[in-house]
Amino acid sequence: MYMDGSTSPLSSLSELSEDDDDMSSLSSLSEMSEDGDGEAHEVVTDGRLVSQAAAAIKGEEKSHLRKVTAVPHPKTVLLKPSAYQRTSGKSKSGKRKSDRHTLGKRKQQQRLLQHIYHDLQYWADEAPVYKLQGVNLQKLQSRTKNAPKDKEKARAIIREMESWESDGASGVFQDEVGNTLVAYFGRRVKAEVNTDRMSLDPVAYNPGPKAPSALGRSPACLDKAERDGKKVYSDGLKRETLDKVHVATQLLVHHIGMEHAKRDGRHDKGDFLMRYPKDCGPPGGPMTESEDRQSFVLEGVEYVYHDYTFTSETTGVLHLVHGWPDQAHDATKYGIHPSKNMVSGPHGAPQVHAYFNATETLALRLAVMFRKAFPEFYKKYRKAFDAGKWTVVDPGPFLGRVIVWKLSVSPHQDGLDEGPAVIFPMGRFEGGECYLPDLKLKLSYRPGEVIILMAGALYHSIGEWTPAPGVSKDGLTPGRIGNVWFFPHSSYEVLKDKPANWALQSAGGTITIQSHT
Structure with missing residues (x-):
């Protein structure tokens, strides 16, 4: 009697979810079908329940599911070198003009950095600074990391904020004594009078359901300003840069795979598959014939992850540090080592190198954003990064990157960070605003928008999102890809007083270079 909920194997899946409400109304989430012998069995198509069941299966069936829902290989046309990297023909003298190889890496970066600094100086001059009364960074940092009572408080505040407007305008948010908590690179209406932002006193920001509209900062206000003929600029990432990084990221995930999300307070263990609609129509239509769908069976229930209206893709996390x-080893004795995903074996290591090479322009722009927003932390990170870098094609200054592939993100503090972290999304999806419940801030968080925040002190979460339908012309699957660039505190403590290239020369501190006696 599965349909009355009394003995259905679906009930055993609730322990995989952090939200028991997802398991209600089973009759609307499943159907009865007949197998080849004419006997009825339960068929589940609800994406959430299918994902939870997929996390529970094991052995060969799990391996097969990973294979058929693996991230596909994208088209790589967007990875071609940018204009400044390409050979540009020959001069009148017959000599080839300067290109990437003859100018050299350093000169190439300098030329690009000049453009980036010029571009972001407008953010530094014109983005407003807001002071949040009653918020104190030192008090936020003194809390026990990810304490259950604080997480529940954060969830309650976020539930209250779900109906609030999001803030979509660039700005800096400080605590009551002037410590920068968040730097936001969104959209900005061109100032009618040139002003030096840093010379202005911070403006009070009073969070509330309509606060962004009151200040002209909501996405709707920015859209209206553009319709009214005002110049509205984007301070975030350029589309051509982000498109290239999107391809490079999907290519990396395709080749080296991912780690399945663990219940770590950020992601749900049952978040194993992302379901998305095909272009042919909305998901959840009438059941197709069995030969038209792909499924697996767990405890007598059939779970469908693919039919003519929808398909599924595996989710997970990559750590590139x-x-x-x-873990539990003294770094002064055992040294520091690249993360598993960073080396990824003889076949994966070249793919990691290619990813870092393809994301160079992005890394340079994020570095300048970081320097403008948190100059003192930039100096700390830069020195430590130069000592600890493993892949020379990464310009720094962040020692670690996390790729969050199509996962939900619950309220949490980043427990490993030394200081600020950079976060930005990619992909095709709807929703996904960024919630900062300690500050009662709800920020627009679309591809191209960048947030730099004190992630170890501030609770942050991503709102619900839904993937767009279909696969793009470049072979990119839909969904939200989160990116977190950070500097681990434990690594910083090892590297802060080390010379440049120390990790490469000493194998992370495991080799002591002895002097001649």
């Missing part, structure tokens, strides 16, 4: 200590 130049160096951090092994």
